[in-house]
Amino acid sequence: MVNGKRTLIIIPALNESGSIADVVGEVRGELPGVDVLVVDDGSTDRTAAVAVAAGARVAKLPYNLGVGGAMRLGYRYARDNDYDVAIQIDADGQHDPRYVPKLVDLLDDNDLVIGARFAGEGDYNVRGPRRWAMVMLSAVLSRVAKTKLTDTTSGFRAANRRVIEMFAGWYPAEYLGDTVETLVHTARRGYRIKQVPVAMRKRMAGTPSHSPARAMIYLGRAFAVLTLALIRR
Amino acid sequence: MKLTLVTGLTGLLLLGTIVELLRRRQLREKYGMLWLAVLVVVIPLSLFPRLLDNVAGLLGVASGVSLVLFLGIIFLLLVCVHLSWEVSALEEETRTLAEDFALLRAQIDADRAARDELVSHDG
Numbered sequence: 001m002v003n004g005k006r007t008l009i010i011i012p013a014l015n016e017s018g019s020i021a022d023v024v025g026e027v028r029g030e031l032p033g034v035d036v037l038v039v040d041d042g043s044t045d046r047t048a049a050v051a052v053a054a055g056a057r058v059a060k061l062p063y064n065l066g067v068g069g070a071m072r073l074g075y076r077y078a079r080d081n082d083y084d085v086a087i088q089i090d091a092d093g094q095h096d097p098r099y100v101p102k103l104v105d106l107l108d109d110n111d112l113v114i115g116a117r118f119a120g121e122g123d124y125n126v127r128g129p130r131r132w133a134m135v136m137l138s139a140v141l142s143r144v145a146k147t148k149l150t151d152t153t154s155g156f157r158a159a160n161r162r163v164i165e166m167f168a169g170w171y172p173a174e175y176l177g178d179t180v181e182t183l184v185h186t187a188r189r190g191y192r193i194k195q196v197p198v199a200m201r202k203r204m205a206g207t208p209s210h211s212p213a214r215a216m217i218y219l220g221r222a223f224a225v226l227t228l229a230l231i232r233r
Numbered sequence: 234m235k236l237t238l239v240t241g242l243t244g245l246l247l248l249g250t251i252v253e254l255l256r257r258r259q260l261r262e263k264y265g266m267l268w269l270a271v272l273v274v275v276i277p278l279s280l281f282p283r284l285l286d287n288v289a290g291l292l293g294v295a296s297g298v299s300l301v302l303f304l305g306i307i308f309l310l311l312v313c314v315h316l317s318w319e320v321s322a323l324e325e326e327t328r329t330l331a332e333d334f335a336l337l338r339a340q341i342d343a344d345r346a347a348r349d350e351l352v353s354h355d356g
Contacts, residue, residue: 058339059339061335062335063331065332069331073336173328
């Protein structure tokens with residue numbers, strides 16, 4: 001329970017046996033009374049066993065589906081087990097569970113709440129094509145969603161029942177589909193989206209590749225995904 | 234004459250392959266029928282390559298063989314697109330199955346854990 005709502009924390013994990021126990025432990029410590037579902041996306045290491053030992057429920061996919069595939073499974077679980085709120089958290093520990101009540105609070109007036117970097121809290125800087133991609137994505141998606149969105153690729157989100165229901169039936173498994181395309185889809189259907197500034201953990205800062213070629217490819221793919229999302233129904 | 238022999242034999246060989254695959258149930262009927270229909274068109278053409286020269290002339294194509302080549306490429310392209318479409322649909326189906334499977338396994342694990350707890354309380 002968070003603020004009187006039945007809450008499920010969904011953690012998609014691929015070969016995260018090193019960090020998953022800490023993440024699950026921290027979530028359970030900070031948020032007593034919430035259920036934690038680790039979706040093991042076809043890991044080849046002991047991710048599932050470690051997560052069970054840490055006290056999480058585990059849904060283990062037989063093979064890798066990508067973040068989007070793991071997330072739809074998580075939302076189906078949330079729908080089937082009648083949760084009011086589903087919250088997505090990354091398995092690498094970059095998201096601080098202490099922000100969860102804040103996200104849940106905002107669900108009173110919104111359908112999907114995103115924990116966003118670059119929104120005032122924490123320090124997280126990117127440069128070059130990666131930066132341009134983020135600027136492009138946030139400019140376009142802010143217009144589509146009619147609300148200010150600065151961190152469209154954030155994997156820290158809270159969804160209410162209506163959005164859980166939608167994501168359980170439709171959630172793209174493609175590259176960037178789990179973030180960019182779902183935002184377009186959700187906004188188009190009239191759901192209210194809102195972002196909350198959150199600080200990401202230091203250990204994650206600087207992970208984005210510094211190779212300019214990679215960054216350019218990322219920009220190209222982001223542009224393609226966005227264009228496709230906008231022309232799709 | 235030699236050329237006709239080569240193309241004709243190739244056409245018949247392809248026909249034999251498709252029929253054999255269908256006979257062994259290695260090919261779904263819908264695909265088998267498609268390729269048989271193609272061969273029904275291709276085999277007469279392989280025996281009489283000049284058959285389409287008149288049609289080609291009407292379309293402004295210099296020779297019937299060029300026309301066949303052009304149509305062949307378009308057809309193969311469409312087949313490739315169709316197969317990509319089929320694979321996408323299949324991936325969506327297997328994805329759903331994988332999710333169902335994971336949900337069921339999670340449910341079984343939960344049931345087993347609940348039962349073990351009951352047993353340990355009884356004992």
